[in-house]
Amino acid sequence: MRDAFSDALVRLAVQDPKVLLLTGDHGYALFDAFRNQCPAQYINAGIAEQNMVGMAAGLARAGFRPFVYGLSAFVPLRVLEQIKLDIAHDGLPVVLLGDGAGFVYSHLGTSHQSTEDIACTRVIAGLDVLSPADRHEMTACMAHAYAARRPVYLRMGKSDRGDVHSSSLAPLEAGRMIQVRAGQLDLPAFIATGSMVRTALDIAEQQVDAGVWSVPSIKPLDAAQVVRVARDSRGVVVLEEHSTYGGLGSAIAEIVGEHNPVRVMRIGVSDRFSEHCGTYSYLLKEHGLDHDCVLERIRMFIGSTPA
Amino acid sequence: MPDDRRFHPGRLRHTVLEMAYAGSTVHIGCAFSIVELLAVLYRDHLRYPGNDPKAEGRDYLVLSKGHGVMAQYACMREMGWIGETEIQSYFSDGTHLKGLSDSRIPGLEVTSGSLGHGFSVGVGIALGARKQGTDQKIFAIVGDGELNEGSIWEGMLFAAHHRLDNLMIIVDENGFQAMGATEDVLSLGNLRAKFESFGFKTQEVDGHDEAAIDSAIRSLWATAPGQPKALVARTVKGKGVPFMEDDNRWHYTRLTAQTFAEAKGALGLSEGSK
Known part of the structure; x- marks a missing residue:
C-alpha cells in the first residue's frame, strides 16, 4: 500500500509540476523516488507542522497543489485549526496525508498512536475524509483526492494487511461504499x-x-x-x-x-x-x-x- | 501634503470610528496603530493590476493580526472596493464584513483573528511566487502580541532558510496585547536583535511617520538580496485620538454617542478631508 501511495504521488507530480510534497521531517525512505524524480517539488518544512500547513494554504493560493505529509497523530490533530481556517474555510485544494493511523506505531506509545483523526476531520466543514484499505483503494483515493480540487484528509493506516480487492478499481464515486x-x-x-x-x-x-x-x-x-x-x-x-x-x-x-x-x-x-x-x-x-x-x-x- | 490626498490617516481613522460606532464593536486601538503603515502600503507599494483586489500577479497584504481589520476596510474604501453602505451597515444582520479578517472578502487575503496563522500563509504565498518566478511582494502585518505564537517563529525559520526575499514581516509594535502590556504578559526582548538572529534584514521605524515608513520599506527591498525582511514599527495603540492612546481599554471598549463625537473631534479633520 505504501508503494501504491508513493507511485501515485510520483505519477501526479511528474504529470503536474504544480504538485508539491510538503513533509514535516517525516517519511524516511518513503519519498526516495519522489525526491529522485521531482526534487524541486519536494519541501521538507522541518519539524514545524503549524507553519507547514499554513504554508500549504499559501502555496495553494499561489496556484500550487500541495500534498502535506505527516503522521496522523500530528497531521491533522496538531494542526486542526490551520486545517479549518487556512485551508477548509476557503476550499483550497490541499491534500493532507496522515500516515501511521491507528496502532501502527504500537511500540512508541500514545504520542504516535492515532485513534482520533477521523472524528476531528469529519467535523471540519468542507473537508473530505478518505481511508483506503489496500493498494487498489490507495491508488483510487490518490487519484480522487487530486481530481477533487478541494480540501481532503487521506488517512493511511496499517499498510501490510494484504489486498481486499482482487484488481484495480474504477475511479471512486464520492461517498460510495x-x-x-x-x-x-x-x-x-x-x-x-x-x-x-x-x-x-x-x-x-x-x-x-x-x-x-x-x-x-x-x-x-x-x-x-x-x-x-x-x-x-x-x-x-x-x-x-x-x-x-x-x-x-x-x-x-x-x-x-x-x-x-x-x-x-x-x-x-x-x-x-x-x-x-x-x-x-x-x-x-x-x-x-x-x-x-x-x-x-x-x-x-x-x-x-x-x- | 494636502488633506485630501488618498489614504489620509485622519480620514482612515474617521472611517474606523464610523464603522466601530455603527457596529458597536471593539478593537479600535488595534486598528488605529496600523493606520499609517497601511496608508503607506496602499498608497505607495501594493500593486493591484486594474485596481482588482483579486488580480493575478498582485502583491499580497496579509493582515495576520486580524484584529486591525477595520483599518484595512478603511483603505479598501479608498480603493473603491467597499462602499458607504457597507461602512454604515457594519455588523448589521446579513452583512459580510466581519470583525476579523476573512479571506472571502476580496481585498483580504487570509482568515485571521486566531493569531499566528496569517504569517505562515504569507510564507507559503511568498514561496509560491518565488517558485513561479514572479516579482510579487508579500507583506505580512503581525502584532507584537501575536509574536507569542510559536508558529510565527516556525515561519521565520523557514523564510530565512529558503531565502524568501520577497517577504516582509511588519511588526505593529504597539506594546500591548489583549490583557496588558506585552512587557508584562510575555516579554519579547529586543525584537530587532531577534529578527536579525533569525536571518531577517531588519529595520526599526516610527510606525506613524509615513515618510520614514516609506523610506524603510524601500531600503529593505533594495538591500540584502536573499534575506527576508522585517520592519519593526514602533506604534501607539489607539493612535490619533488622545484619550485612546496607550490606553488598552480601547482594545475592548465600545463607543458611545459621546465618545464617538469626542473621538471625531480629536481627529481634527477639516470637512474636505472626511
Whole structure:
C-alpha cells in the first residue's frame, strides 16, 4: 500500500509540476523516488507542522497543489485549526496525508498512536475524509483526492494487511461504499474502513458468511446506499481502527438512526489510551480489535439481534 | 501634503470610528496603530493590476493580526472596493464584513483573528511566487502580541532558510496585547536583535511617520538580496485620538454617542478631508 501511495504521488507530480510534497521531517525512505524524480517539488518544512500547513494554504493560493505529509497523530490533530481556517474555510485544494493511523506505531506509545483523526476531520466543514484499505483503494483515493480540487484528509493506516480487492478499481464515486463480498441477508452487514476491512473479510470468509463493504470515502458518505445496505441486512456491524466516538461507526449510526433505525454495533477503540507496549497485533488484542475478539462480539451481536 | 490626498490617516481613522460606532464593536486601538503603515502600503507599494483586489500577479497584504481589520476596510474604501453602505451597515444582520479578517472578502487575503496563522500563509504565498518566478511582494502585518505564537517563529525559520526575499514581516509594535502590556504578559526582548538572529534584514521605524515608513520599506527591498525582511514599527495603540492612546481599554471598549463625537473631534479633520 505504501508503494501504491508513493507511485501515485510520483505519477501526479511528474504529470503536474504544480504538485508539491510538503513533509514535516517525516517519511524516511518513503519519498526516495519522489525526491529522485521531482526534487524541486519536494519541501521538507522541518519539524514545524503549524507553519507547514499554513504554508500549504499559501502555496495553494499561489496556484500550487500541495500534498502535506505527516503522521496522523500530528497531521491533522496538531494542526486542526490551520486545517479549518487556512485551508477548509476557503476550499483550497490541499491534500493532507496522515500516515501511521491507528496502532501502527504500537511500540512508541500514545504520542504516535492515532485513534482520533477521523472524528476531528469529519467535523471540519468542507473537508473530505478518505481511508483506503489496500493498494487498489490507495491508488483510487490518490487519484480522487487530486481530481477533487478541494480540501481532503487521506488517512493511511496499517499498510501490510494484504489486498481486499482482487484488481484495480474504477475511479471512486464520492461517498460510495464498495462491496467487497456478498453474504447472507439474514446476517449483519459488515461495514469497515482501512485496516479493519481485512479483518471483516477474514471473519466473513471463515466464520460468519456476511456481506462486507469497504468505505474508502468516510466523508462524504452516500446515505442512500448506507440505508439500503442496513435495510437489507440483520443490523450493521461497523469496524474501524479508531475511536468509537466520531468515526465511521458514528457516521453510519447517524445515517441509520435518522433514516432507517436498525441495530448498529460499533467495533473500534473504546474511550481509552493504550495501556501497554507491544507489537501491532498485541495492541489490537489489548483493544479488542483482533480477529478472535471481533468474532466473539459479532456472534454476541447476532445472538441478540432479531432476524 | 494636502488633506485630501488618498489614504489620509485622519480620514482612515474617521472611517474606523464610523464603522466601530455603527457596529458597536471593539478593537479600535488595534486598528488605529496600523493606520499609517497601511496608508503607506496602499498608497505607495501594493500593486493591484486594474485596481482588482483579486488580480493575478498582485502583491499580497496579509493582515495576520486580524484584529486591525477595520483599518484595512478603511483603505479598501479608498480603493473603491467597499462602499458607504457597507461602512454604515457594519455588523448589521446579513452583512459580510466581519470583525476579523476573512479571506472571502476580496481585498483580504487570509482568515485571521486566531493569531499566528496569517504569517505562515504569507510564507507559503511568498514561496509560491518565488517558485513561479514572479516579482510579487508579500507583506505580512503581525502584532507584537501575536509574536507569542510559536508558529510565527516556525515561519521565520523557514523564510530565512529558503531565502524568501520577497517577504516582509511588519511588526505593529504597539506594546500591548489583549490583557496588558506585552512587557508584562510575555516579554519579547529586543525584537530587532531577534529578527536579525533569525536571518531577517531588519529595520526599526516610527510606525506613524509615513515618510520614514516609506523610506524603510524601500531600503529593505533594495538591500540584502536573499534575506527576508522585517520592519519593526514602533506604534501607539489607539493612535490619533488622545484619550485612546496607550490606553488598552480601547482594545475592548465600545463607543458611545459621546465618545464617538469626542473621538471625531480629536481627529481634527477639516470637512474636505472626511
